[in-house]
Amino acid sequence: MSVGDEVAGEHPGEPDGFERLWTPHRMVYIGGQDKPADASAGDACPFCRAPTLDDVEALVVARGAVAYVVLNLYPYNPGHLMVLPYRHVAGYPELTAQETTEVATLTQTAMRVLRKVSAPHGFNLGMNQGTVAGAGIAAHLHQHVVPRWGGDANFLPIVGRTKALPELLGDTHARLVAAWPSPTPARG
Template identity: 75%
Template sequence: MVDGTEPADDFAGVPDGFQRLWTPHRMAYLGGQDKPVDREAGEGCPFCRIPTLSDEDGLIVARGEVAYVVLNLYPYNSGHLLVCPYRHVADYTELTEPEVAEVAAMTRTAMSVLRQVSAPQGFNLGMNQGDVAGAGIAAHLHQHVVPRWGGDSNFLPIVGRSRALPELLGDTRERLSAAWPAAAKG
């Protein structure tokens, strides 16, 4: 009951003075869609499936010999990139030396490209190893490259559990891919 006479459900969608940013696409992520349930590679792993798609459909920015760079489908900020080995491997210590070298080189290039295209003031870099460490997809290692700007954290993520992003993922992919050095594209 809202005013004691009608059930609250009758007021669904009625303005109440709050501005809302609806982010229904996040429900897929929150519900675990496309999240591998085990450590197996293949169609169940999005990081194994993405390289089989076109760059545009997979949101791939660059491809290397043993790793690739892709936009995060559920970004913390515009330009949030993931550097992933092609091989389905969960733990950093299981990477081969060529994989370690290319993931590191692609991370450095990603930072340079993001600086050129978006002028961030800083970065968060990291790998969450295992479910308890916060890995959304623990079965396939991926390095986060998150550009940061002064003031990019506000009340929305805390109060509204939403993030406002100023650009569509496809547009971001196009700009970053165009700026990626040709010699480093693979």
């Protein structure tokens, strides 16, 4: 029996000619794992917790003075990064001038590194402010850096509501960390 074949009485539903790619790992995201229960900072917030862990374990790619870069645990595309302040803050207007500058600078560096490592054709950059705007974790601001390639939105996400990623997160993390430029010593 191949994927998608149905044996009478064995599986419910009518065959529709589509193959199914099962992605049960997505259920933890849908079920809310690692999402903060409230707006408080600390271990309940995965974005506050990540910088306290080992970089490989937390998928932290780079650290700045007031912000850091991490791979998205539930990426839209390979190399989907997020740039975040360390400080637990929900709104973009609440960032300090230093946080705003470092988030912008780390975003630029992320794009340069992704171009070098993966040669995307373009990028989506964005901050979803509030749950109604699509923020999965609205209590801790994060900027998405999503590399895009021509044809990366094929039948899978459109029809099958599934995204096939050709590389494991750990492999993507290792390639990005290896290509990230060394920190520049602070001036002053």
